[in-house]
Amino acid sequence: MLSEGLNFKDLVGMMKPTIHIDEFSSKMGDDDEILVASFFVRDRQAAKDIVNWLEKGYDAVIDADTSPGEIRPNRYLVYTEMKRRSNVADKLEEILSDFSTLTEYEDSSKWTLVYRGKDQPWSVEAFNATVPTSPKEYRRRVESDLNEMRSASGLPVRQIYEREADIRTLQSAAGLI
Numbered sequence: 001m002l003s004e005g006l007n008f009k010d011l012v013g014m015m016k017p018t019i020h021i022d023e024f025s026s027k028m029g030d031d032d033e034i035l036v037a038s039f040f041v042r043d044r045q046a047a048k049d050i051v052n053w054l055e056k057g058y059d060a061v062i063d064a065d066t067s068p069g070e071i072r073p074n075r076y077l078v079y080t081e082m083k084r085r086s087n088v089a090d091k092l093e094e095i096l097s098d099f100s101t102l103t104e105y106e107d108s109s110k111w112t113l114v115y116r117g118k119d120q121p122w123s124v125e126a127f128n129a130t131v132p133t134s135p136k137e138y139r140r141r142v143e144s145d146l147n148e149m150r151s152a153s154g155l156p157v158r159q160i161y162e163r164e165a166d167i168r169t170l171q172s173a174a175g176l177i
Helices: 044-057 088-101 124-130 135-152 165-173
Strands: 018-021 034-041 061-066 076-083 112-115 118-121
Touching: 034 044, 044 061, 044 076, 076 088, 088 124, 112 124, 118 124
Parallel strands: 018 112
Antiparallel strands: 018 034, 034 076, 061 076, 112 118
16 A cells, blocks of 8 residues: 555654754745744655645645755755745744654644754744744844845944835735835
8 A cells, every 4th residue: 555645653753853044045035034943854755745744734835845965874964945924933833733643742842943053942932032034124134144145354344224115015915026
């Protein structure tokens, strides 16, 4: 009998309970607009099944993909891209909670959040306090970090990019933001 897809607890022992945020650049848009979450998986077919599960099961997921090759022997990455919005933590919480039907991790509190090389226990509150959840906040943080490096290097700092209201209105009407 041929059975495809994921069934209850099919991924026990296959995933590392860590969600990495923004370690990779988005292929679907600019990094300020798109958040990239990634997961380690211990099997190529399991990684493909998770990609399929994410793309078909969640409207918030714009794209999902696997690493083209092994990261380490028998280790693959699954990337998922979502719009950087104020509700992105809730969407990720839903995904992590749903992983409890596939993995041995019974609830999302068993997961670890990794952002900019720092680990902390997963929670919506920790995510919202750590990760920029809007394009404007992302640009502000990135430019602020770059300006600190520029200043320390003796280079002139740059003004933090802010879109003008007219441009934002046109982009919104065109469906770009």
